[in-house]
Amino acid sequence: MPDLRVRLEQLRGAAWRAAEVIPSLEELKASPDFSLRAGTAVAASDVRALLGGHSVQVWREYLGGVDPSRHLLWGSSAAGGKGDPEPFSKEADDWTHAFADGPEPWTPTDYQRPPERDRGETEVVLSATRAAVLAELLDELAVRLSPGLRSGMIHYSSYDLAHFIGERFWRELTSHGGF
Structure with a gap:
């Protein structure tokens, strides 16, 4: 099995290439293409941000305004x-x-x-x-x-x-x- 660092870099490269072809949420909203869900565009944007060294929100609620205490x-x-x-x-x-x-x-x-x-x-x-x-x-x-x-x-x-x-x-x- 290859070195874990090599595998990690291969995985990072594959994730970047996959996320790179997905439009941003703004681009998706502006296009007439309905074959891609908005959540996919957001996830791809998060992957690009993470691979670029930025932090992203770990979890997003499906419905806004959810308060687990209520x-x-x-x-x-x-x-x-x-x-x-x-x-x-x-x-x-x-x-x-x-x-x-x-x-x-x-x-x-x-x-x-x-x-x-x-x-x-x-x-x-x-x-x-x-x-x-x-x-x-x-x-x-x-x-x-x-x-x-x-x-x-x-x-x-x-x-x-x-x-x-x-x-x-x-x-x-x-x-x-x-x-």
Whole structure:
């Protein structure tokens, strides 16, 4: 394997050549070419600045005005055609209404036949293990949403867990009328 310094210089050269062919944001806005996203032009400009020895902003929020102490890290409302970050209070209201519309949790003492969803029965059946997992997830969410707490970037390796929670686990939980 070549020397790391040599590899770094090769990488720097390749990054410079790639960033060099991307127009600046101003040039992109002035041209009728819609094949390139504005974020790509900004990223290329950042690469050129970094390789030129200048510092650049490490992170840019997708929506302007996001305050992690007051807003969710996901979701936005498009009222008035403009995306605004979702405040915690709105999400809390949504959850409150969702829980109020659903049935109270209960543990059967005798055998209960499984709900028949095709007949409109909407009970969600969770094992004790899944209920414990859900409780842990909600505890973790509560800590991360604590006002003033900065959680930092979430590593890409958490994608599989996020996919499981967002797709399979959430589908089971939201299959009753309250959600």
